[in-house]
Amino acid sequence: MDRKSTLSIAALMVTAFAVGIDFTGAMLLVPAIELSFDADITSTQWVLNIYALFFAMTMVTGGRLGDMYGHRPVLMIGLMIFLLASVLCLVAPDLITLIGARALQGIGSGLIWPCTLAFGATRIAKPEEQGLVMGLILSGVTIGNVIGPLLSGVAVTLGDWRYFFVANVVLAILSMVTIRTLMPREETHKSGQHLDLVGVAVLAIAVLLLLYSLDVGADLGWASTPIVVMIAVSFVLVLLFPTIERHVKEPLIIPQMLRNREFMITLSLNALQVPALFIALLYFPQYMQKTLGWSAMASAFGLVPMTALLCAGSIISGRLYNDFGPKRLLLSGYVMSALGAVLVVLLPESLGYFQILPGMLLIGIGSTLSVGPAGTAAMSAVKPERAGLVGGLSFMVHLVYGAIAVAFATALMYAASLARLAQQLAADKIDMSNADQHAINGGALATDQAKAAVSHFDTAQVTQIRDALATAFNSGMDMAFVFACLSALVGLVLSAMLNEKKLQSSNT
Incomplete structure (x- = not known):
């Protein structure tokens, strides 16, 4: 070389x-x-x-x-x-x-x-x-x-x-x-090329809808109307993609x-x-x-x-x-x-x-x-x-x-x-609302929401909650x-x- x-x-x-x-x-x-x-x-x-x-x-x-x-x-x-x-x-x-x-x-x-x-x-x-x-x-x-x-x-x-x-x-x-x-x-380039912006846009919208539905599905409910509609539109766009591409230069x-x-x-x-x-x-x-x-x-x-x-x-x-x-x-x-x-x-x-x-x-x-x-x-x-x-x-x-x-x-x-967090908290006999469990799930009790969720528990219980979070x-x-x-x-x-x-x- x-x-x-x-x-x-x-x-x-x-x-x-x-x-x-x-x-x-x-x-x-x-x-x-x-x-x-x-x-x-x-x-x-x-x-x-x-x-x-x-x-x-x-x-x-x-x-x-x-x-x-x-x-x-x-x-x-x-x-x-x-x-x-x-x-x-x-x-x-x-x-x-x-x-x-x-x-x-x-x-x-x-x-x-x-x-x-x-x-x-x-x-x-x-x-x-x-x-x-x-x-x-x-x-x-x-x-x-x-x-x-x-x-x-x-x-x-x-x-x-x-x-x-x-x-x-x-x-x-x-x-x-x-x-x-x-x-x-470079001295030479390829001429006569065209950009398939329509195809890119269709795929981008399809993937974005799918990603967003996966993001909010747990909060809205997987069978809720918005989630079902977003996933359905995403799949329809994917199915339509080959047909759209046949009409692209x-x-x-x-x-x-x-x-x-x-x-x-x-x-x-x-x-x-x-x-x-x-x-x-x-x-x-x-x-x-x-x-x-x-x-x-x-x-x-x-x-x-x-x-x-x-x-x-x-x-x-x-x-x-x-x-x-x-x-x-x-x-x-x-x-x-x-x-x-x-x-x-x-x-x-x-x-x-x-x-x-x-x-x-x-x-x-x-x-x-x-x-x-x-x-x-x-x-x-x-x-x-x-x-x-x-x-x-x-x-x-x-x-x-x-x-x-x-x-x-x-x-x-x-x-x-x-699910594992709820199971562990129940085993430890810690009564925490579903909303608070959602607030702390996947975290380390460091955010303001998580701190508020555990603020009324004593030190021993907070330690148990922290251990439950790690296991979850x-x-x-x-x-x-x-x-x-x-x-x-x-x-x-x-x-x-x-x-x-x-x-x-x-x-x-």
Whole structure:
């Protein structure tokens, strides 16, 4: 690899790092945001889900824009949006404003990420180097995944979760400088392209309705009219999507791709791993803080075994891709992720941190062996000029399914933990109203609502309530990982069905 290519990859790795710290870092901020805005996890999960949704829904458009106008200028525009959104996150006066700023951050990231991948795959890498280059770019984002929680821990330790977004601002500026300085201009672009904004809007509305129904379902009742209507409209939009796409000049998924069995399998494999990884990144820090009583900084270090494996594994899986092929890597990755999720559920609560450590390690290894190879395999199944489209599409599927999985897992977790909390309080002969149980469920008695709910109990009873909350949280987390395991098992079946020879020769 020549010096020019090496410098270009370095520029892309800096940009990937900026995106990487934002994702995992924000997950560790959830308890601090709950406390700051006196909210519960069903509300604060939107800080994560709205980012993932808008990130996902912008990516296909971002990939197409990069193919049409050049990946370098679209990257710069995305970084400018990301910079503005980071400033808004930094000064957000309430949860609604923060959620809106996170949506804008998702749009910026959605322009950045597919162009980063496409530039690396088509403008820098030779065919035999594609796995290595993709691995290096992914290592940039996974190094960010490692550093992000540590930055969050530092911010919370310093007294304000908002300080985390200062790092976003600095890195956005640094990324703009490195892209402008080190990344070469493209001389040719693909002409005659059109954006499928209607398709993106239909999918975005469908997913947003589903996410919102999962958020408020426990409060309004799953059989209530608003929930039933929202879920029904969501499914109708999904069912109408293929019909709408037939009337679009350039649909999100080109018809030949839909008929390409290997491409559709690899596209699915970009998603089915995500629940184990996202649920781990969301709930392990909360488990350490709410159940084990660790500080934000301590829980950031507690997450390092998994994030470090994600970082190292991205480079290793890139090198292994050509030697072992995607099928063996994907099979191994999905086996490890499913086993990791099972261990989280089966190991006893009395082990404390060691209840989650084996699962953390296995999910970390499993993710590195499946996420990168699935994305590379999806892009290898299409023509090079469609790399931007497929780069955006594969991560759109990755993040949309991830957002739905987190929302569904949170709904499961909330219901399971609430039931276990009621059971434990009854066993301890503590009389607490249903409204107060809802107020404290999933928390650590730190918010104003939770403090009000336990204000009339004596010290011994508050201790019992705190212990009941820890037990309830653990039960809810177990249910979330049951769902993660089932998703990984479906991925394992699809990995076994993948035909590598057809994958390499399809090129639609």
